[in-house]
Amino acid sequence: MRRSRHAKIVATAGPASAEPEKIRALYLSGVDIFRLNFSHGTHEDHAKSYVCIRELEREFGRQIGILQDLQSSASDPLKKAGWFCVLEKRSAL
Numbered sequence: 001m002r003r004s005r006h007a008k009i010v011a012t013a014g015p016a017s018a019e020p021e022k023i024r025a026l027y028l029s030g031v032d033i034f035r036l037n038f039s040h041g042t043h044e045d046h047a048k049s050y051v052c053i054r055e056l057e058r059e060f061g062r063q064i065g066i067l068q069d070l071q072s073s074a075s076d077p078l079k080k081a082g083w084f085c086v087l088e089k090r091s092a093l
Contacts, residue, residue, distance in 0.1 A: 008032040010067065013049040014040065020052045027056050033065035 011031040013023055018041075023034070034053050036046045050066060057064045 008065070010035055012037055013053070015045075018045060018049050020055075023049065023052050024056060027060075027064065033067055035067040035069055037069045039069070 009031050010033045011017065011026050012035045013026075014037060017023065017026060026034075034049065036049060038046065053064055053066055
């Protein structure tokens with residue numbers, strides 16, 4: 001699915017839109033990048049959304065962006081999503 005526009009559409013995959021059917025519907029509606037808000041939800045919730053998005057990516061043969069919105073904190077915010085970075089190291093399509 002090639003899109004011929006210069007703007008990118010970003011949607012938040014959250015409690016109301018984290019189901020695989022809803023993520024798929026958002027993608028088919030034109031979403032290019034999915035935002036995961038780490039201020040809310042658990043790592044397991046975000047991992048499920050991540051896997052769903054990557055499955056869509058393989059199905060359509062098109063890269064889909066994932067934006068990690070980290071919670072700001074005085075402590076090291078990368079600790080909260082450090083394990084997620086390992087998932088991102090994958091081979092190209």
